[in-house]
Amino acid sequence: MIAMEATAAPFSSVISSRQNLSSSPSSSIRVSSPTSLFLSRKNPGKFKYPRSLSVRASSTSDSVVTLLDYGAGNVRSIRNALRHLGFTIKDVQTPGDILNADRLIFPGVGAFSPAMDVLNKTGMAEALCTYIENDRPFLGICLGLQLLFESSEENGPVKGLGLIPGIVGRFDSSAGIRVPHIGWNALQVGKDSEILDDVGNRHVYFVHSYRAIPSNENKEWISSTCNYGDSFISSIRRGNVHAVQFHPEKSGEVGLSVLNRFLHPNLPATQKPMEGKASKLAKRVIACLDVRSNDKGDLVVTKGDQYDVREQSNENEVRNLGKPVDLAGQYYKDGADEISFLNITGFRDFPLGDLPMIQVLRHTSKNVFVPLTVGGGIRDFTDASGRDYSSLEVAAEYFRSGADKISIGSDAVYAAEEFVKSGVKTGKSSLEQISRVYGNQAVVVSIDPRRVYVNHPDDVPYKVIRVTNPGPNGEEYAWYQCTVSGGREGRPIGAYELAKAVEELGAGEILLNCIDCDGQGKGFDIDLVKLISDSVGIPVIASSGAGTPGHFSEVFEKTNASAALAAGIFHRKEVPIQAVKEHLQEEGIEVRI
Numbered sequence: 001m002i003a004m005e006a007t008a009a010p011f012s013s014v015i016s017s018r019q020n021l022s023s024s025p026s027s028s029i030r031v032s033s034p035t036s037l038f039l040s041r042k043n044p045g046k047f048k049y050p051r052s053l054s055v056r057a058s059s060t061s062d063s064v065v066t067l068l069d070y071g072a073g074n075v076r077s078i079r080n081a082l083r084h085l086g087f088t089i090k091d092v093q094t095p096g097d098i099l100n101a102d103r104l105i106f107p108g109v110g111a112f113s114p115a116m117d118v119l120n121k122t123g124m125a126e127a128l129c130t131y132i133e134n135d136r137p138f139l140g141i142c143l144g145l146q147l148l149f150e151s152s153e154e155n156g157p158v159k160g161l162g163l164i165p166g167i168v169g170r171f172d173s174s175a176g177i178r179v180p181h182i183g184w185n186a187l188q189v190g191k192d193s194e195i196l197d198d199v200g201n202r203h204v205y206f207v208h209s210y211r212a213i214p215s216n217e218n219k220e221w222i223s224s225t226c227n228y229g230d231s232f233i234s235s236i237r238r239g240n241v242h243a244v245q246f247h248p249e250k251s252g253e254v255g256l257s258v259l260n261r262f263l264h265p266n267l268p269a270t271q272k273p274m275e276g277k278a279s280k281l282a283k284r285v286i287a288c289l290d291v292r293s294n295d296k297g298d299l300v301v302t303k304g305d306q307y308d309v310r311e312q313s314n315e316n317e318v319r320n321l322g323k324p325v326d327l328a329g330q331y332y333k334d335g336a337d338e339i340s341f342l343n344i345t346g347f348r349d350f351p352l353g354d355l356p357m358i359q360v361l362r363h364t365s366k367n368v369f370v371p372l373t374v375g376g377g378i379r380d381f382t383d384a385s386g387r388d389y390s391s392l393e394v395a396a397e398y399f400r401s402g403a404d405k406i407s408i409g410s411d412a413v414y415a416a417e418e419f420v421k422s423g424v425k426t427g428k429s430s431l432e433q434i435s436r437v438y439g440n441q442a443v444v445v446s447i448d449p450r451r452v453y454v455n456h457p458d459d460v461p462y463k464v465i466r467v468t469n470p471g472p473n474g475e476e477y478a479w480y481q482c483t484v485s486g487g488r489e490g491r492p493i494g495a496y497e498l499a500k501a502v503e504e505l506g507a508g509e510i511l512l513n514c515i516d517c518d519g520q521g522k523g524f525d526i527d528l529v530k531l532i533s534d535s536v537g538i539p540v541i542a543s544s545g546a547g548t549p550g551h552f553s554e555v556f557e558k559t560n561a562s563a564a565l566a567a568g569i570f571h572r573k574e575v576p577i578q579a580v581k582e583h584l585q586e587e588g589i590e591v592r593i
């Protein structure tokens with residue numbers, strides 16, 4: 001058994017503990033002749049090339065895949081995808097489980113440094129190195145790719161497994177790109193990568209702030225690269241060892257095919273790998289499901305008209321546009337790039353008592369393989385018995401149930417107000433805590449602003465813009481007042497001030513609604529979207545008001561929005577998602593088809 005260490009082991013101690021492992025009984029399996037395709041352990045700077053690759057095809061007769069889940073976050077999505085493909089999962093409990101695996105998937109989640117700490121302390125780092133050096137079937141995902149490199153700059157430098165030459169660094173936002181890199185990119189497939197055979201020029205889903213870059217030293221490993229600001233490594237392949245920076249489990253059907261090809265090596269290829277295709281980050285089209293209980297107590301998808309979700313009839317019922325799980329499944333099939341669930345009465349309900357919402361996530365994530373966001377009620381609270389719950393516990397439950405991102409509304413407004421007032425980051429807000437633990441790419445802030453017209457830019461202490469369409473009394477200016485509790489209460493902060501503050505506090509993305517435009521079908525509030533998407537460096541999702549495919553191209557042509565979200569037109573089946581995508585493509589806007 002390898003001694004546990006309090007902190008990440010230095011590179012040299014990793015080497016010496018590896019030697020211990022090699023002589024332990026559990027490691028006697030398949031460790032006899034490590035190949036030389038990896039960095040030399042004695043001299044990590046020197047790279048040795050293999051005389052011959054020993055490619056050992058994995059057994060396809062059994063349907064068990066070993067999963068290395070070191071407990072740092074949600075790996076439900078990959079579990080769901082593997083089950084969907086007919087595989088059962090064996091979880092790694094000990095380093096020996098790694099060495100005994102027939103095929104191993106390592107879905108790295110969380111941050112580099114804590115991941116390496118866990119791997120070193122548990123002896124998994126050693127077992128992983130041995131397993132990979134022996135050319136055993138391996139697929140690393142996202143952080144599971146990055147950890148194979150020598151080191152990372154994420155809260156570092158921090159040493160990695162050191163199997164591939166290179167340093168993992170942060171995207172350079174000064175190059176004018178938004179960080180995190182969230183969304184769908186096509187790949188430049190550079191060599192026979194086998195698992196990418198069905199990808200061709202189709203897009204796959206990325207979500208990360210750090211990346212490894214191609215160099216002469218690691219070029220033998222690279223199977224594809226991707227452009228985002230600069231060229232970065234999107235996948236590696238050497239013999240049976242694969243790793244991808246993107247998330248196959250979140251990349252729709254094409255992502256499932258990547259997993260399937262790893263699980264079933266030697267399937268015939270269906271697409272010719274594309275070489276050197278330039279690609280930009282695709283604009284995303286997101287379907288949003290506002291969810292709440294109706295008066296009979298059933299959880300339904302509803303839709304507001306400027307946030308009023310009740311029918312204008314005598315019964316005044318909550319509008320019912322369908323069942324959340326069914327609609328989400330439909331939108332996945334229709335080509336939605338992401339699906340958002342907003343629990344619109346979460347601000348007044350007990351979120352962890354809201355088990356139907358958790359069930360919705362659990363069921364949806366079994367069959368929907370694009371990113372899922374859930375919002376509503378993410379805050380600290382005390383239940384009727386006096387027990388305190390932290391927002392982190394609420395978020396954790398959502399992540400465990402299948403959410404990839406959580407969205408915070410009201411609580412982010414209060415946190416931003418405090419921050420603007422004091423200039424101090426307390427670290428205690430839900431936004432700060434959740435982004436610290438799960439990464440800022442997992443935290444969306446949903447803004448619900450209402451337009452307030454003014455006559456003069458100095459009329460209010462908030463960012464005022466000259467509006468394209470003057471107000472009812474000819475006002476030429478407006479500010480956008482943030483609200484909480486589903487638009488019920490206006491707060492003393494503008495959307496601009498809020499967006500800047502939440503970016504500072506750790507938000508990875510902004511969902512920018514507009515109460516005035518919600519459900520009107522007259523187009524997005526271009527003035528607002530432009531204001532916010534020009535003011536922050538994180539991706540902005542334009543929301544509220546879509547009525548035609550032309551509204552989507554308009555928002556992408558006139559603003560720097562990264563994604564556009566709609567609800568009503570999709571729920572009422574007025575415009576199919578594919579029609580939006582085809583229109584965008586015709587207009588020369590890159591989308592995932």
Ligand code: 1PR
Nearest residue numbers: 304307344347376377409410446486519544545566567568
């Ligand atoms: O404050 O953290 O509990 O979060 C509550 C969440 O619920 C927030 O994200 C807030 O935006 C949302 N919400 C609260 N009340 C309503 C409501 O409609 N009464 N829905 C509501 C917000 C707005 C959009 C909508 C677009 C597109 N929904 O998400 O889907 O406006 O609609 P359209 O395409 O039909 O125009 P917390």
